[in-house]
């Protein structure tokens with residue numbers, strides 16, 4: 001069983017429990033449910049830097065990254081840096097995140113927020129909207145084509161952008177369909193945890209132009225971004241590189257300044 005199988009097994013139990021505790025109509029009653037969302041795809045399309053900065057306390061590949069900084073402080077720092085959007089990990093068991101992190105980020109900034117989660121059920125999309133997300137992630141490795149289609153339709157009906165993540169050509173072919181806004185290539189091999197931006201380069205020509213291309217994971221310097229931009233990438237999801245520092249917002253500021261040179 002690989003790490004994604006383990007996470008999804010736990011996630012199914014978690015979602016079943018949550019559904020029994022918090023009914024959908026309670027989530028729909030959130031004031032944030034009626035909020036007009038901000039499109040991350042649009043921000044990336046019009047940006048020269050395209051940074052999506054992540055709040056990530058820990059991970060299966062790195063264990064603890066940063067347990068000290070507050071999510072509000074990180075969010076405000078990222079916004080000040082001029083990122084296109086912020087990714088907030090909401091999984092508790094493997095990443096130390098929560099829906100409250102999303103809520104706190106929402107209360108702190110006015111930039112697109114991605115709910116970074118292992119989405120397997122429409123219930124989680126309704127939660128995402130109720131807690132202030134603008135974007136959701138769908139992971140091709142844990143969903144079949146029909147599930148991707150129905151989850152992306154549901155997300156769009158809630159006004160949420162959809163970022164679909166793939167790891168290889170097979171996942172890409174299986175999941176390309178209208179209704180997705182962004183296609184993310186994850187550079188992290190989830191069997192070995194090795195990261196290589198070559199994965200983004202190799203898959204770039206297979207992604208139709210109508211999708212905004214996002215490169216995810218293992219980015220820790222500006223030169224790889226400049227390289228990936230020449231392969232058509234407009235978005236760059238960066239977590240650990242910022243979060244491993246004492247002041248993630250300041251490191252995003254320094255990084256973007258360097259990228260703009």
Ligand SMILES: O=C(O)c1ccccc1NCC(=O)[C@H](O)[C@H](O)COP(=O)(O)O
Nearest residue numbers: 059060061216217218219237238239240
């Ligand atoms: O980061 C992990 O170890 C991980 C393990 C299993 C599933 C997902 C995982 N990460 C989620 C992500 O996609 C990354 O947090 C994101 O792309 C940022 O990556 P990085 O810049 O390398 O922190």
